[in-house]
Amino acid sequence: MTFRVLTAELAHETNTFSRRLTGAQAFKDRYVLFENAAVTARSDANTELAGFVDAGRAHGWEIEHVLSASAGPSGKVERAAFEWLCDPIVAAVGRGRFDGILLGLHGAMVLDFCEDGDGEILRRIRASLSAEIPIAITLDPHANVSQQMSSLADIVVSFRTYPHIDMRESGARAGGILHRTMAGEVKPRTIRVSRAMLEETNGGRTDVGPMIPRLAKAEEYERHADVFAVSINAGFASTDVADVGPTVLVTGQGDFDQHIAFAETLADDIWERRYETLNDYLTVEAAAAIGAGFDPRSGPLVIADYADNPGAGGYGDSTALLGALLEAGVSNACFGPMVDGEAAQTLHGTEVGEHIQLALGGKTDAEFGGGPLTLEGELVSISDGHFVGDGPILGGLSRSYGPSAVLRVDGIEILVVTIAQQMLDLQQFKSFGIEPEGKRVIALKSMQHFRAAFEPISGQVIVCDSGALCTQHYERLPYRNVPRPIFPLDQDAC
Numbered sequence: 001m002t003f004r005v006l007t008a009e010l011a012h013e014t015n016t017f018s019r020r021l022t023g024a025q026a027f028k029d030r031y032v033l034f035e036n037a038a039v040t041a042r043s044d045a046n047t048e049l050a051g052f053v054d055a056g057r058a059h060g061w062e063i064e065h066v067l068s069a070s071a072g073p074s075g076k077v078e079r080a081a082f083e084w085l086c087d088p089i090v091a092a093v094g095r096g097r098f099d100g101i102l103l104g105l106h107g108a109m110v111l112d113f114c115e116d117g118d119g120e121i122l123r124r125i126r127a128s129l130s131a132e133i134p135i136a137i138t139l140d141p142h143a144n145v146s147q148q149m150s151s152l153a154d155i156v157v158s159f160r161t162y163p164h165i166d167m168r169e170s171g172a173r174a175g176g177i178l179h180r181t182m183a184g185e186v187k188p189r190t191i192r193v194s195r196a197m198l199e200e201t202n203g204g205r206t207d208v209g210p211m212i213p214r215l216a217k218a219e220e221y222e223r224h225a226d227v228f229a230v231s232i233n234a235g236f237a238s239t240d241v242a243d244v245g246p247t248v249l250v251t252g253q254g255d256f257d258q259h260i261a262f263a264e265t266l267a268d269d270i271w272e273r274r275y276e277t278l279n280d281y282l283t284v285e286a287a288a289a290i291g292a293g294f295d296p297r298s299g300p301l302v303i304a305d306y307a308d309n310p311g312a313g314g315y316g317d318s319t320a321l322l323g324a325l326l327e328a329g330v331s332n333a334c335f336g337p338m339v340d341g342e343a344a345q346t347l348h349g350t351e352v353g354e355h356i357q358l359a360l361g362g363k364t365d366a367e368f369g370g371g372p373l374t375l376e377g378e379l380v381s382i383s384d385g386h387f388v389g390d391g392p393i394l395g396g397l398s399r400s401y402g403p404s405a406v407l408r409v410d411g412i413e414i415l416v417v418t419i420a421q422q423m424l425d426l427q428q429f430k431s432f433g434i435e436p437e438g439k440r441v442i443a444l445k446s447m448q449h450f451r452a453a454f455e456p457i458s459g460q461v462i463v464c465d466s467g468a469l470c471t472q473h474y475e476r477l478p479y480r481n482v483p484r485p486i487f488p489l490d491q492d493a494c
């Protein structure tokens with residue numbers, strides 16, 4: 001029997017503290033691809049859709065792919081943008097006579113009219129689908145999984161890596177479980193347990209630390225015949241919603257008391273090890289001082305600005321680290337990205353090779369990461385900002401920074417861009433003529449994803465907190481909707 005499966009990808013990680021609401025243009029800036037255009041662009045890369053297509057090929061499904069859309073992490077998604085992208089999925093579900101639904105969601109989407117954006121997608125789909133048709137979803141482990149999400153999706157599979165490098169594999173796993181469900185072999189549902197924390201203490205990083213033994217336990221539990229997937233979600237702290245924080249999910253059947261008891265043991269471990277911070281969050285001055293004296297013979301020093309990570313909704317225009325590097329006289333360095341569309345526009349009106357004075361960065365909210373720097377530098381190059389990744393996360397995928405330029409100030413090549421993108425692929429420098437391997441210092445904006453491509457070329461990695469929007473100093477953010485007490489806001493009460 002040939003199963004008919006509807007697939008779609010609709011992903012946003014919402015930083016509810018961001019002043020930049022997410023409208024249709026923000027999705028277009030990253031990607032909005034309908035039907036075959038999405039399959040062509042994404043099924044030969046490390047994406048959830050590629051995994052869905054792999055599963056479909058293995059099991060002989062007939063797939064109807066509605067769309068793939070994602071915007072860079074930013075503020076709440078506006079209703080019009082949400083409905084523009086969600087309606088075609090719901091309409092196709094209503095028309096389709098599908099045997100199963102398979103979705104790639106992020107899991108931390110917040111709408112301007114609803115806290116639980118992913119739950120709202122599932123609610124609308126479920127409302128136009130008969131109850132016995134299974135829904136399977138993949139999630140980014142930075143999902144804030146609500147009770148609504150876990151009860152509306154029969155099958156949930158979260159990525160198991162951070163840096164995320166297993167999107168395709170996760171898509172294929174979810175597809176495999178969906179297939180067994182459609183075939184009537186199994187009848188899964190998903191349970192959820194949570195802890196009163198903004199996020200798992202290390203954001204769920206999986207290269208080192210306590211997530212490694214947790215994931216090993218999850219895989220061991222999946223060997224039980226009635227267990228199909230265990231998902232450990234770190235949560236996403238920059239989302240001021242009731243269902244914020246880490247969750248453990250078990251997709252299974254049979255003895256749910258046992259599944260819940262198992263999930264509780266992992267959640268307990270997340271809670272008990274809440275003080276085991278792996279990063280040393282340096283001040284920008286301390287990071288710059290290390291950079292100034294760094295010997296790059298075994299590779300450059302990578303300084304990651306954790307707090308201004310566009311991949312978590314940071315504006316990407318914090319100037320604190322760049323200011324400190326210039327102050328410390330760091331030379332033979334590169335810095336990127338500095339998200340400042342106004343400056344990029346000015347540079348596009350300048351001759352390459354010309355010296356120019358301009359105000360750079362810090363224009364969105366100087367309270368978080370510093371105000372504009374007045375700099376004088378030489379314009380090295382300009383570009384439309386397009387690049388194709390070649391690393392483990394973005395390999396083969398096309399992205400754009402929008403109008404961009406490289407400005408050299410003293411010994412630092414600064415990548416000035418229009419569209420915010422986290423720095424996680426070497427091509428994000430190299431495509432613009434910056435050669436990171438030959439530098440003494442690579443300063444970049446990313447929390448953890450950069451490690452996949454930049455750690456192998458680095459001599460040393462350090463992390464700093466510039467005080468930008470994704471600062472570890474959560475007390476600086478106006479949380480109103482998270483349940484209290486919660487760790488670490490109410491550390492003394494926890």
Ligand SMILES: [Zn+2]
Nearest residue numbers: 140141142164
């Ligand atoms: Zn993530």
